[in-house]
Amino acid sequence: MSANQTDVLIVGAGPAGLSAAITLKRLGVKRVVVVDREDEAGGMPRLCHHTGFGLRDLRWAYTGPDYARHYARLAQSVGIELRTSTTVTGWQDESTVAITSPRGLGEIRAGAILLATGCRERPRAARLVPGRRPQGVFTTGSLQRFVYQHHLPVGKRAVIVGAELVSLSALMTLAHAGVSVVGMVTEHPNHQIAFPYRAAKWLYADLMARVPVLSGARVTGLMGSQRLTGVEITRTATLKQETLACDAVVFTGDWIPEHELARSSGVMLDAGTRGPQVGPGYHTSTRGVFAAGNLLRGAETADACALEGAQAARHIQAFLTGSPWPAQGVPLAVAPPIQWIYPNVINAAGASLGSSAFHFRVLTFCRDIRVTVAQNRKEVFTQSYRSLAPNDTVRLEGRWSSAIDPAGGAVRVGLESDR
Amino acid sequence: MDTVFDIAIIGAGVVGSAIARELSRYDVSCALVEAKADVGTGTSQANTAIWHTGYDAKPGSLEARLVRRSDALLRQYVPEAGVPFEMLGGLLVAWNDDQRKALPGLLERAHQNGDTDVSIVSAEEVYRREPHLAPGALGGLWVPGEAIFCPYTLSLALATQAVLNGTQLLLDHPIREIVSERDDTYTLRGPGGGVRCRTLINAAGLYSDEINRLLGHRDFTVTPRRGELIVFDKFARSLVNHILLPVPTAITKGVLISPTVYGNVMLGPTAEDLLDKTDTGTSASGLKALWEKGEAILPELMREEVTATYAGLRAATEHSDYQIHLYVDQRYVCVGGIRSTGVSGCLGIGEHVAELLQGAGVTLTAKGEFMPVRMPSIGEAGLRPYQSADLIAADPTYGQIVCHCERVSLGEIRDAARAVIPARTVDGLRRRTRALQGRCQGFNCHAALVAGLAAETKQTPERLLQLEADHVG
Numbered sequence: 001m002s003a004n005q006t007d008v009l010i011v012g013a014g015p016a017g018l019s020a021a022i023t024l025k026r027l028g029v030k031r032v033v034v035v036d037r038e039d040e041a042g043g044m045p046r047l048c049h050h051t052g053f054g055l056r057d058l059r060w061a062y063t064g065p066d067y068a069r070h071y072a073r074l075a076q077s078v079g080i081e082l083r084t085s086t087t088v089t090g091w092q093d094e095s096t097v098a099i100t101s102p103r104g105l106g107e108i109r110a111g112a113i114l115l116a117t118g119c120r121e122r123p124r125a126a127r128l129v130p131g132r133r134p135q136g137v138f139t140t141g142s143l144q145r146f147v148y149q150h151h152l153p154v155g156k157r158a159v160i161v162g163a164e165l166v167s168l169s170a171l172m173t174l175a176h177a178g179v180s181v182v183g184m185v186t187e188h189p190n191h192q193i194a195f196p197y198r199a200a201k202w203l204y205a206d207l208m209a210r211v212p213v214l215s216g217a218r219v220t221g222l223m224g225s226q227r228l229t230g231v232e233i234t235r236t237a238t239l240k241q242e243t244l245a246c247d248a249v250v251f252t253g254d255w256i257p258e259h260e261l262a263r264s265s266g267v268m269l270d271a272g273t274r275g276p277q278v279g280p281g282y283h284t285s286t287r288g289v290f291a292a293g294n295l296l297r298g299a300e301t302a303d304a305c306a307l308e309g310a311q312a313a314r315h316i317q318a319f320l321t322g323s324p325w326p327a328q329g330v331p332l333a334v335a336p337p338i339q340w341i342y343p344n345v346i347n348a349a350g351a352s353l354g355s356s357a358f359h360f361r362v363l364t365f366c367r368d369i370r371v372t373v374a375q376n377r378k379e380v381f382t383q384s385y386r387s388l389a390p391n392d393t394v395r396l397e398g399r400w401s402s403a404i405d406p407a408g409g410a411v412r413v414g415l416e417s418d419r
Numbered sequence: 420m421d422t423v424f425d426i427a428i429i430g431a432g433v434v435g436s437a438i439a440r441e442l443s444r445y446d447v448s449c450a451l452v453e454a455k456a457d458v459g460t461g462t463s464q465a466n467t468a469i470w471h472t473g474y475d476a477k478p479g480s481l482e483a484r485l486v487r488r489s490d491a492l493l494r495q496y497v498p499e500a501g502v503p504f505e506m507l508g509g510l511l512v513a514w515n516d517d518q519r520k521a522l523p524g525l526l527e528r529a530h531q532n533g534d535t536d537v538s539i540v541s542a543e544e545v546y547r548r549e550p551h552l553a554p555g556a557l558g559g560l561w562v563p564g565e566a567i568f569c570p571y572t573l574s575l576a577l578a579t580q581a582v583l584n585g586t587q588l589l590l591d592h593p594i595r596e597i598v599s600e601r602d603d604t605y606t607l608r609g610p611g612g613g614v615r616c617r618t619l620i621n622a623a624g625l626y627s628d629e630i631n632r633l634l635g636h637r638d639f640t641v642t643p644r645r646g647e648l649i650v651f652d653k654f655a656r657s658l659v660n661h662i663l664l665p666v667p668t669a670i671t672k673g674v675l676i677s678p679t680v681y682g683n684v685m686l687g688p689t690a691e692d693l694l695d696k697t698d699t700g701t702s703a704s705g706l707k708a709l710w711e712k713g714e715a716i717l718p719e720l721m722r723e724e725v726t727a728t729y730a731g732l733r734a735a736t737e738h739s740d741y742q743i744h745l746y747v748d749q750r751y752v753c754v755g756g757i758r759s760t761g762v763s764g765c766l767g768i769g770e771h772v773a774e775l776l777q778g779a780g781v782t783l784t785a786k787g788e789f790m791p792v793r794m795p796s797i798g799e800a801g802l803r804p805y806q807s808a809d810l811i812a813a814d815p816t817y818g819q820i821v822c823h824c825e826r827v828s829l830g831e832i833r834d835a836a837r838a839v840i841p842a843r844t845v846d847g848l849r850r851r852t853r854a855l856q857g858r859c860q861g862f863n864c865h866a867a868l869v870a871g872l873a874a875e876t877k878q879t880p881e882r883l884l885q886l887e888a889d890h891v892g
Contacts, residue, residue, distance in 0.1 A: 037820060037823050039819075085819055087805070087826070089805065089826070100805045100811070100818050100820065101818050102811065102816065102819045103815070104808055105808045105811065105818075120858075120859045120862045120863070121862060123860035123862060125725055125727045125728045126860075128710075128725065128728065130700065130701040130702050130703045130705075130706060131700045131701065132699055132700035132701075133729070134888075135884065138861075139860075141859075141862040142861045142862050142863075142865045142866060145866035145867065146865070146869075150866040150867065150880070152884070153880075153881055153884065220703065221703070225697065225700075226888045226889065263654065
């Protein structure tokens with residue numbers, strides 16, 4: 001057992017983890033160790049061969065693999081200790097983790113730990129889609145690894161379940177593999193692909209025009225015993241069923257934060273995001289443990305994660321240099337149709353480094369509404385929106401958080417009609 | 420086709436494999452003939468993975484006797500062979516007055532079956548043992564001998580040991596026709612090739628009635644009884660301490676909730692008679708029914724993520740007892756109707772079949788040496804390779820994790836591909852290592868496993884995927 005001491009341990013070498021590590025180095029933190037269970041650093045962008053990565057953090061459009069390489073190289077050049085093929089298997093105490101790698105078992109003890117373990121898509125079984133277990137059933141993640149990483153065949157005719165930004169990623173992967181796409185199935189009345197930048201809308205207009213969006217429908221069964229032969233879809237309004245012939249189906253989105261390590265450490269989770277509860281400074285409920293990136297709420301774009309990682313790094317550095325760990329604070333409770341919000345705890349942290357904005361998602365399309373924030377039923381803030389879509393993260397201004405009493409009563413975030 | 424085996428066993432499920440292992444102690448040539456690409460792929464793999472003591476079997480029945488005998492044999496074999504198991508004990512929970520009143524009868528039956536450590540416990544004791552249980556339990560029956568185990572490893576251990584001791588395993592050999600030759604031998608024919616033998620044993624599970632008919636017997640019909648199951652995330656494991664059993668009815672042992680040896684929690688099975696012996700699909704109605712049961716028994720379980728759903732078919736017949744018959748003139752033993760206690764009864768059945776053969780004049784002379792078997796450690800209760808400093812120091816591939824959810828290393832994947840009975844498909848790899856069985860269901864590792872196994876077995880991924888499609892479902 002080789003014990004290892006470091007100033008900061010970061011778990012996950014994706015955009016959030018690497019960007020946090022690089023920022024910590026720039027802020028003068030001496031020893032930063034980043035571990036990743038994959039054999040290569042860079043995280044999920046390595047698997048997304050389309051362009052559009054890095055617009056907000058690097059001010060340039062990279063492909064996913066180029067973007068991942070950029071961060072991995074930068075991390076190495078600033079002297080970060082990067083350990084790939086290294087799995088954190090558990091906690092010895094609040095500041096020490098156990099690891100396994102081809103070099104053996106070990107421990108890493110850190111002054112602060114940042115969890116940046118990312119997220120995964122909810123697979124078919126967890127969506128309780130009945131049927132047998134035929135071949136040809138994917139998530140976007142498994143599909144991208146089949147196509148880009150291992151160059152394996154995936155089928156000829158595919159159905160995409162979901163019609164959000166990641167579904168577009170699945171669509172491009174299928175197009176690259178020469179697979180025709182029957183359609184994108186979404187239970188919502190419309191697709192939810194809100195392009196993060198205008199050029200993307202033009203870039204993908206042609207691709208989108210060729211793929212029908214089957215809205216108001218759910219996939220309710222898989223056909224075929226050995227190879228997938230089709231999916232059964234049910235229209236939510238009429239309960240009418242039909243079969244779409246296909247030999248591949250890709251379940252996209254429906255994110256689950258990879259919270260195994262977070263949860264096993266005992267940090268409190270947020271009921272909405274199912275990621276760790278964090279305050280505006282990315283502090284979890286456990287002293288010395290921070291969380292950032294897609295672990296917080298499922299997938300956002302890589303640049304958003306990288307910016308978050310950099311922001312978290314500033315709070316980590318402050319903590320290492322003596323800033324007190326914030327007291328637990330008051331959690332934010334959301335009411336439907338709001339799905340989740342983060343940060344989801346208001347505590348004393350963050351003020352000195354500038355209060356960040358909040359981000360939230362809704363479960364259904366909404367028009368002309370306003371978000372209200374109330375503590376002890378007293379409204380402290382409201383912001384109006386023309387329209388909101390599900391599976392699309394929206395920014396909520398953060399200046400109201402200073403009006404919240406961290407030791408006070410419950411804070412509720414809800415929606416009201418603005419007409 | 421030239422070799423004439425002394426004995427051929429049709430069906431390499433847990434029962435056929437146990438018979439083969441038992442016979443491999445003796446100086447007889449034996450073929451284990453399997454229709455599928457791997458051993459233990461039918462009812463033997465898709466069940467509740469519970470090792471029943473047989474406390475509730477009908478006293479005096481063959482099933483009661485063989486499950487009882489098997490229980491004693493398994494207690495030695497399972498740890499010795501490295502089959503993952505945990506002796507958690509079963510807790511039968513009574514939720515209404517009728518069920519509570521049935522408990523003394525079950526206790527008496529357990530005692531009749533020789534299961535004397537079974538006892539009735541109060542509602543208070545039920546909640547002390549299972550604090551997460553829904554309110555309303557009136558009492559329970561505590562069956563300390565009930566255990567969970569790994570059904571994949573058990574079938575593989577038995578078949579591997581049979582092979583190590585000289586049994587010829589013939590996979591991809593479905594049997595469609597049986598010809599009784601003039602020289603008192605049988606020729607078994609099918610698309611995978613023919614097999615010749617002197618004595619025939621039918622352990623074909625769901626298809627045992629069809630094989631039986633090929634030999635002119637119509638004394639039972641197998642009705643596939645589908646059981647659907649839901650497997651929950653490992654985070655649910657702390658919610659359950661024992662195997663939570665319902666009070667059984669005539670048709671089924673009912674829906675139970677149990678930890679698995681992989682650290683998950685399982686809810687099921689349903690019981691639904693079907694016509695199609697290949698319909699191992701889950702259904703919307705079955706999953707919905709399970710969900711409602713789960714909510715009623717252990718509501719917190721339903722807040723956790725689902726990891727997998729699956730369905731298995733039990734080989735139910737019109738008879739309540741096992742259908743094990745020796746036909747001396749035909750040199751044929753039928754081992755059918757092993758409806759739901761196949762894994763619990765397998766070793767007892769193996770021994771019983773050997774006795775029947777000896778009784779019928781087949782000479783069984785013990786060999787000088789009987790090779791033991793030791794299976795890879797894939798249960799949560801044992802030390803996994805990723806946790807072993809010594810193993811990783813000796814071979815770093817045991818520290819190279821490929822399947823992150825289940826923490827399966829590259830070394831274990833290589834071992835499975837090179838095993839005595841090697842993994843030929845990714846599904847075979849899953850049964851031997853747990854890879855692909857975890858919460859992400861292949862989001863991270865599916866493609867790597869396909870590519871890795873193809874390289875290890877020296878075939879193209881396309882060919883591997885084709886083989887996979889030919890054999891799953």
